[in-house]
Structures are given as C-alpha cells and as structure tokens.
Amino acid sequence: MKVYLGGTVNGSSWRDYVISNIDIEYFNPVVDDWNEEAHERELYERRHCHFSLYVITPKLTGFYSLAEVTDDAIKRPDRTIYCYLKEDGGDEFTEDQLVSLDQIGKRVERNGGHWFQNLDQVIHHLNAAKKQSEGFEVGDRENLDAYISYGRKSSREFVKDMSDYLTKEGIHTWHDDGLVPLEIRHLDQVNRLIEKADNFIFVISSHAVRSEYALRELEYAKKLKKRIIPVMHEQPHAYLDNLPFEIRQGKILYYTGGGQAQELFDHIHDVILEEREYVQKHTELLQKGLQWQLADQDPRLLLYGLDRIEASKWLKTTFENVRPPAVPSEIHLSFIEASEALNISKQLLHFLNRLTSFLTERKAFDNFIGIVSLANPISLVPQLITVLNSDDLSSVSEYTFGLFAFLNLCFALVGIKQKNLGMFISMFLSMIMNLWIIGVKLFPEIF
Numbered sequence: 001m002k003v004y005l006g007g008t009v010n011g012s013s014w015r016d017y018v019i020s021n022i023d024i025e026y027f028n029p030v031v032d033d034w035n036e037e038a039h040e041r042e043l044y045e046r047r048h049c050h051f052s053l054y055v056i057t058p059k060l061t062g063f064y065s066l067a068e069v070t071d072d073a074i075k076r077p078d079r080t081i082y083c084y085l086k087e088d089g090g091d092e093f094t095e096d097q098l099v100s101l102d103q104i105g106k107r108v109e110r111n112g113g114h115w116f117q118n119l120d121q122v123i124h125h126l127n128a129a130k131k132q133s134e135g136f137e138v139g140d141r142e143n144l145d146a147y148i149s150y151g152r153k154s155s156r157e158f159v160k161d162m163s164d165y166l167t168k169e170g171i172h173t174w175h176d177d178g179l180v181p182l183e184i185r186h187l188d189q190v191n192r193l194i195e196k197a198d199n200f201i202f203v204i205s206s207h208a209v210r211s212e213y214a215l216r217e218l219e220y221a222k223k224l225k226k227r228i229i230p231v232m233h234e235q236p237h238a239y240l241d242n243l244p245f246e247i248r249q250g251k252i253l254y255y256t257g258g259g260q261a262q263e264l265f266d267h268i269h270d271v272i273l274e275e276r277e278y279v280q281k282h283t284e285l286l287q288k289g290l291q292w293q294l295a296d297q298d299p300r301l302l303l304y305g306l307d308r309i310e311a312s313k314w315l316k317t318t319f320e321n322v323r324p325p326a327v328p329s330e331i332h333l334s335f336i337e338a339s340e341a342l343n344i345s346k347q348l349l350h351f352l353n354r355l356t357s358f359l360t361e362r363k364a365f366d367n368f369i370g371i372v373s374l375a376n377p378i379s380l381v382p383q384l385i386t387v388l389n390s391d392d393l394s395s396v397s398e399y400t401f402g403l404f405a406f407l408n409l410c411f412a413l414v415g416i417k418q419k420n421l422g423m424f425i426s427m428f429l430s431m432i433m434n435l436w437i438i439g440v441k442l443f444p445e446i447f
Contacts, residue, residue, distance in 0.1 A: 001130050002027060003081075004046050007055035007065050012088055014055050014119060021123045024050075024130050046072075051129075053081045053122060056101060057088035066104065073108040076212050077153070080113035083122050112153035112207040143283060145272055146229075147197035148175035149217040151207025155233045158255070159203055162231075165265040171272055173201075191220060195287060198279045199272050200226040202247070205234035209242040218244070224286060225329035227279055229271055231255065231264070275325040281314050282326045289335030303339035304351040311336045366420055373422060376408075377429035384433055387440045396441045405434035 002025040005015050009030055019026060027045040031038050046052055046068075054069035072080045084101045086093055093101065105115035116122045146166070150159045163173050174193055194200065200221035208214045221228055222244060230243075230252045240248060253271075255264050292301040303311050315328055315336050328336075359365060387396060408431035415424030439446065 001025065001051075002045075002049045003051040003053050003126055004049040005029065005053055005055075006046065006068055007053070008057040008060045008088070010059045010061050012057045012059045014057060014085065014088070017119055018053075018055075018123060021127075023127050050079065051081055051126065052076065052079050053126075054083070055119070055122070056082075056084040058085070058091035058093050059088050069108065070104065073111045073113050074210060077108070077112035077207065078211050078213050080108055080111075081116065081122060081125065082108045082113060083116045083119065085119070110153075112151060112211060143172075143280075144174050144193065144197040145171045146173045146199040146201050147194050147217075147221075148173055148201045148203065149208070149214050149221075150175065150203035150233075151205045151209075151211045151214055152176070154205035154207040155203045158233050158261075161261060162201075162203075162265055162268070165262065166269060166272075169269050171269060190217075194220055194226070195224065195290060196283065197226065198276070198283050199229055201229045201231060201268065204230055204232045204236060204240075204243070204252070206236040206239060209236045209239045215242065218247070223329070224331070225282075225327050227282075227326040229253065229268060231268065275319075278314070278317060279325050281310075282328070282332070285311055285314070285332055285335065286329065289331040292335055292338075293331065297338065299338075299342065300354050300357065302342060303336070304342075304354075308336075308339045312340060366418070367422065369420070369423065371422055373426040376426050377433055380430060380433040380437075384437055387437050393441050393444065396437065398438045398441050401434045401437045401441075405431045405438070408434060 003022070004027050005018065006029065008014070015028060015030065019028070027049055029038075029042040029045070052068075052072050054065060054072075056065060056069075060066075069080065069082050073082070082105055084093075084105070086098065109115045114125065116125065148159055148163060150156075159175050160177070163175055166173050174197070194217065200218070202208070202214075202218050202221075218228070228247065228250075230247050230250060232252050232254045236242075253264060253267055255261065288301070288303070292298065295301055302308075315332070319325075353360070387393065408427045412424050412427035412431060415421070415427055
C-alpha cells in the first residue's frame with residue numbers, strides 16, 4: 001500500500017510529520033532538482049498510488065495543488081484524501097481563504113473522497129487501512145447469483161436493502177459492505193467473485209460513474225460477457241458518459257424513490273431468474289475455461305464426453321426476438337473449440353489421464369515406476385540362463401528378441417528425456433540382455 005504526498009511544498013514540514021508516523025509506503029514528490037523526469041515520475045505515482053493525499057497549508061503559493069485535488073476528486077474520488085491546516089510556521093489563512101478551502105472539502109466528500117480536519121486523522125486513516133487490508137480475505141465462496149457493484153458514497157444503504165431483500169428471496173448475492181478496503185478491491189480475490197457470479201448488478205450513481213474501482217469492476221464483467229443489470233439509483237447527469245455505450249443504451253431499471261424500492265427489487269429478482277440455466281452454464285464454462293488458461297491450456301482440463309456435447313449445444317443456443325441474457329466470451333469460444341478439436345483417441349487418453357491423475361501426479365509416482373521397471377531385466381534372467389545352458393536353440397527367435405531390444409532402446413531414450421534414471425537403467429539392462437540372447441543364438445561359438 002502506498003500514498004502520494006501532494007499539496008503544499010514551499011518549506012512546509014507537514015510531510016516530515018506524516019512520514020514519521022505512517023506505516024505504509026509513500027511517494028514524496030519534493031526533489032532538489034525539478035526536471036522533466038521528476039515531473040513524469042510524479043504523474044505516474046499520482047495515478048498508481050493507492051491514496052493521493054493533498055495537504056494544503058498557508059505556505060501555499062499558486063493554485064496547482066488545489067487544481068490537483070479538485071481533479072482527483074472528480075476522476076479518482078475513492079483514492080483522494082484532502083486536509084488543510086489553518087496555521088503553518090506562523091502563517092495563517094484568511095477567513096475568505098478558509099471558506100474557499102471548506103468548499104473544496106465539501107466537494108471532495110460529495111464526490112466520495114475523504115476530508116480530514118488534521119494530520120492525526122489522516123495518519124489514523126492510512127494506518128487503519130493498512131491493518132484492514134492485511135486481514136482481508138474474500139475466501140473460497142460458492143457460486144453467486146449476483147455480484148453488486150456500486151459507489152459507497154451514494155448507495156451503501158440502498159444496496160444493503162437490495163441485498164437483504166434478494167437474500168430473503170433465495171438469491172445469493174455479494175457486495176462490498178464498506179469493510180473491504182478500497183485499495184485492495186481489485187485484487188484477484190474480488191475478481192474471482194465476479195467470475196463466480198451469474199449476474200453483475202451495477203448500481204448507477206454520481207459516485208459510481210466516477211469511481212475508478214466500480215468502473216473497473218464493470219469493465220471486468222463486460223470482458224467476461226456477464227449478464228449486466230444496470231440499476232439507476234441516482235441520476236449522475238453529466239457524468240453518465242463515463243458509462244460504456246451499451247450500458248447507457250440498454251435496459252436500465254430505475255429507482256424512483258419512496259416506497260418503490262420493493263417493486264424495483266422484485267423486478268431485479270425476476271431478471272435474475274430469466275434464462276437462469278443458460279446463465280448458470282455461462283458461469284460454469286467460464287470458470288472451467290479460466291482454469292484451463294491458467295494451466296497453460298492443459299488438455300487434461302478440456303471437456304470430454306457428455307460435458308463436451310452439452311457445451312457445444314449451449315454454444316449454439318439461439319434466442320428468437322429477444323436479447324440474449326449473456327453471450328459467450330472469447331474464453332468460452334477458445335475453450336469449447338479446443339475441446340471439440342480433440343479426436344476421439346486423444347479425448348479417451350486425456351479422459352483416462354484425468355481419472356488417474358490422483359495417482360500419477362504424486363511426486364513419488366515416477367520414482368515408484370522407475371523401481372518397478374527394474375522387474376523387466378530381472379524377468380529376462382531365467383531366459384538368459386536357459387539359453388546359455390541349452391544346446392538346442394531352435395525355439396529362440398532372434399527376430400522377437402531383436403524387437404524387444406529395439407523397444408527397450410526406445411523406452412531408455414524416454415527415460416533420458418523424462419530424467420527418470422531408474423527407467424533408463426532398467427530399459428538399458430533389458431536391451432543388453434536381449435542382445436545377449438540374440439548373440440547366443442547367432443554366435444554360439446563366441447558365447
């Protein structure tokens with residue numbers, strides 16, 4: 001976790017106090033030699049740090065820091081922390097300046113950012129967020145009927161009421177209840193929840209359409225081709241253009257306020273139940289496809305038999321005169337097409353491989369096979385002794401033992417390739433013994 005330390009420079013010592021008391025990483029843009037490289041580094045850190053802190057003090061000269069905090073409060077409100085100090089090294093703000101600074105603070109809060117009254121509150125917030133992130137675990141949850149994405153500032157209570165209602169109706173949902181640290185909402189754990197959800201409910205509000213976190217969640221759901229259910233909780237007015245075109249032009253469910261919430265929640269419930277089996281199959285195949293990709297497209301994870309047939313039928317499903325609830329993603333297409341491309345013999349082989357993997361994937365399995373393979377040369381010892389002690393070798397086929405020697409050579413090379421020393425030794429010894437038997441048959445005077 002990292003914080004960008006923006007705000008007043010000009011000899012102010014507020015950064016020293018913050019740096020000495022926070023438990024997280026920080027980026028201090030103050031340098032002795034300000035050049036183009038330093039400017040590029042500042043822009044990068046400002047975009048990528050988990051928090052952007054702006055502390056304004058009476059030593060401020062110019063308006064650049066005020067423009068930064070105003071810009072971040074619009075573009076990245078979830079990350080923005082604002083604080084101003086009335087006094088700094090004997091310098092003080094005027095009453096008119098304090099009014100203007102209060103207006104900026106209210107705008108930051110209205111957009112979903114944080115406004116603190118002093119540095120100790122800032123330090124407490126940063127340190128508390130670090131402790132909270134260290135203890136955060138989404139865990140391995142079962143599949144979800146819906147993942148609810150929203151802006152905390154505008155819709156927390158509304159989403160809680162929605163989730164409670166849907167839960168009572170038997171719909172399994174997940175939403176950030178406000179305890180999940182904002183700076184870690186987009187770790188893989190949260191993305192796994194979106195992958196497991198059959199539906200993605202996006203609650204539109206002025207905060208949500210300007211929240212970098214909510215918009216990234218929406219973008220990920222779009223990439224996976226999830227069924228997206230847009231719910232207009234609060235009209236975002238000018239910021240509506242932040243939403244993807246297909247969301248703005250699609251069917252949006254509207255909350256009109258008052259006692260209309262239950263009617264809206266009933267409507268959401270009905271949408272979730274529409275084509276439920278198709279959407280659940282979408283989620284099931286998506287997760288299998290993601291696992292396949294994560295394992296470098298391991299053919300053992302492809303679909304076989306009835307699973308492959310059902311997936312192919314699902315892929316060809318059509319919806320007449322209605323919009324499909326969800327469409328196959330690139331992951332679905334590549335996964336199912338790869339499954340269909342396997343011929344019957346390979347399908348059977350990989351199917352058997354998957355069934356026996358509980359045994360063959362164990363670390364001791366190769367060593368065990370190497371030891372067991374030693375039985376091959378041991379089994380040839382009685383045959384070799386018989387041949388050496390017999391005067392009648394008419395029953396010995398040099399062609400058969402020549403074939404065995406050739407097979408032993410091939411498997412010895414496999415042992416070298418797989419770095420299985422036991423297998424190589426056993427096959428090499430078997431080859432020598434087979435060649436010896438052939439030599440006794442063809443050149444008895446030598447042996």
